[in-house]
Amino acid sequence: AQSVTQPDIHITVSEGASLELRCNYSYGATPYLFWYVQSPGQGLQLLLKYFSGDTLVQGIKGFEAEFKRSQSSFNLRKPSVHWSDAAEYFCAVGDGNNDMRFGAGTRLTVKP
């Protein structure tokens, strides 16, 4: 089965600074890749997803992610972080059917 690793449990960045959250996946076939965000006490919301085509995908709230097959990575980026971006971020990989595996999450703290 597929699996996801998010190496960073917690990241702190200053407001206005750039952000990169790392995600590495393991899957033998073409992966379906997702980034979700979870605010405290809430469910998850999709930021962006990748299936095929252009390896740089744009999402909501100014986020983007780049798929690198050679590195089995799908890192999430944002050029300038806002205080409202503080949340937990989850990378996920699907098998093209209904089996979705999530990473353990990265908690983002934004310093004023």
Next chain:
Amino acid sequence: NAGVTQTPKFQVLKTGQSMTLQCAQDMNHNSMYWYRQDPGMGLRLIYYSASEGTTDKGEVPNGYNVSRLNKREFSLRLESAAPSQTSVYFCASSEYGGGGTQYFGPGTRLLVL
């Protein structure tokens, strides 16, 4: 348009008690899912239903049963709760499996004593 709703929001059980978590979606989605979220482990898929009348096991199905009552509703049952089932449970739905966006409910926080 409420999206995905879950009841109850919070529940305390004693070991051995049973309960059913309810989930409903009003987006006419075909696929529905149950996940549990534990600290440091992300979300893990318990069961899913690709369409009305079908259910399949996910990554961690032991100790749980599910029912896809109709297209809108997908319930999760704990027959004999154990402390290891203390978790936050999320229901999600998707128009289709695979690459479809999953829409999540607000979660049910379950404490088993």
